[in-house]
Amino acid sequence: MSNAHGDIAAQKRQAGEAALRYVEDGAIVGVGTGSTVAFFIDALAGVKDRIKGAVSSSEQSTAQLKKHGIEVLDLNGAGPLAIYIDGADECDPHKRLIKGGGAALTREKIVAAAAAKFVCIIDASKQVDVLGRFPLPIEVIPMARSLVSREIVKLGGQPVWRDGVVTDNGNWIIDVHGWRIADPVALERELNQLAGVVTVGLFAQRPADVVLVGDREV
Ligand code: 5RP
Numbered sequence: 001m002s003n004a005h006g007d008i009a010a011q012k013r014q015a016g017e018a019a020l021r022y023v024e025d026g027a028i029v030g031v032g033t034g035s036t037v038a039f040f041i042d043a044l045a046g047v048k049d050r051i052k053g054a055v056s057s058s059e060q061s062t063a064q065l066k067k068h069g070i071e072v073l074d075l076n077g078a079g080p081l082a083i084y085i086d087g088a089d090e091c092d093p094h095k096r097l098i099k100g101g102g103a104a105l106t107r108e109k110i111v112a113a114a115a116a117k118f119v120c121i122i123d124a125s126k127q128v129d130v131l132g133r134f135p136l137p138i139e140v141i142p143m144a145r146s147l148v149s150r151e152i153v154k155l156g157g158q159p160v161w162r163d164g165v166v167t168d169n170g171n172w173i174i175d176v177h178g179w180r181i182a183d184p185v186a187l188e189r190e191l192n193q194l195a196g197v198v199t200v201g202l203f204a205q206r207p208a209d210v211v212l213v214g215d216r217e218v
Contacts, residue, residue: 005124022119055081109206
């Protein structure tokens with residue numbers, strides 16, 4: 001698919017393949033979720049004999065890794081990871097991200113936190129000056145959906161329940177529209193305090209370290 005940003009699918013593939021440059025021999029690789037990461041997993045299969053295995057952020061990525069014969073390890077036994085590769089829904093000039101379009105944000109945030117280096121792989125349509133055009137996903141404990149939604153309205157957002165979606169952790173997603181997120185670190189901290197919030201799809205306190213737009217590091 002092409003738009004004002006060029007051939008999106010081609011850029012996703014280029015980014016997924018270019019991320020291999022950051023995978024060192026013997027590494028346990030943290031693996032994100034999404035269509036861009038799917039290209040990375042396909043590329044990783046080509047070098048599977050020189051890595052120790054992968055820690056996955058979703059059932060979807062686990063299935064694809066296993067299909068390729070890549071060993072999937074439990075994070076508890078893997079120790080600190082050298083690298084985490086994942087996509088994003090939006091990326092600002094400070095490498096702060098919105099993630100969670102694929103509802104995998106909680107495990108993604110955990111695996112990112114365990115990794116020394118986070119390489120984010122995107123196409124040019126994901127680049128923004130200020131985060132918030134993409135609705136901000138928030139994973140909530142199901143019984144807290146209305147409570148959290150009321151708090152979001154007080155903060156000026158428009159919460160929309162992603163009805164029918166259950167995360168890998170058995171929780172629900174609220175997508176918040178209408179926020180121009182000038183200070184993502186502060187908003188991430190504030191939303192993390194709300195009772196019932198499991199994970200906020202802002203990756204600002206721990207942003208990416210490297211961003212690849214197609215095969216170009218920015
Ligand atoms: C999943 C995510 C994905 O990284 C994000 O949605 C980008 O996906 P894609 O590579 O398919 O555009 O955060 O929870």
